[in-house]
């Protein structure tokens with residue numbers, strides 16, 4: 001089944017509003033490639049300006065997190081209601097940095113995935129193993145537990161719409177990317193996990209990205225793999241020319 005490739009830039013905690021808008025103006029046009037979905041996941045403060053700038057373009061805007069409640073006494077948090085109201089389309093959920101630094105468990109991640117769907121946002125659900133887990137031969141098991149945990153309670157239709165990002169933690173921001181073959185092996189396995197939770201049609205529909213030191217020079221290698229449907233990119237998504245090259249490389 002043909003799945004539309006999806007490149008998502010995760011800016012993490014980078015860029016002021018003026019930097020974000022000037023980036024957007026530089027990538028507009030270039031990062032709009034037929035047959036490739038292009039998503040920029042920016043800090044909350046940039047979202048209103050980016051949603052406005054993205055009107056009439058093929059670039060979607062995403063957030064990097066959301067709270068699972070719609071509203072309440074949660075100082076400093078942002079909910080799915082608020083993101084949907086802005087016109088945000090995607091939201092990254094369960095990034096390894098959120099799991100490591102902000103204590104997000106599979107249960108919390110699952111609540112966030114459910115909240116995203118409740119408000120019409122598409123979650124980009126991140127899974128991936130730590131270096132010690134890889135060395136202990138636990139990679140697939142970790143990904144299975146995180147995938148099952150993240151998708152818990154979703155309908156097959158919701159699961160099919162979820163974007164899963166496989167990001168081995170040891171490859172994030174380190175320049176040490178997984179080989180395309182290793183990434184393909186784990187991603188094919190994650191697809192099998194989805195098939196066993198739902199059915200083959202759902203597994204064939206779900207898009208699974210690779211993330212971890214993806215750059216213009218290696219994106220095509222990943223995209224050449226049968227099960228890899230795109231990339232979640234940190235560092236290399238911050239420069240306009242590099243972001244355009246990533247989207248072009250996903251054709």
Ligand SMILES: O=C[C@H](O)COP(=O)(O)O
Pocket residue numbers: 010095167171172173174175211212213214232233234235236
């Ligand atoms: O969300 C993106 C990943 O954490 C990858 O980051 P990176 O491309 O800087 O390695």
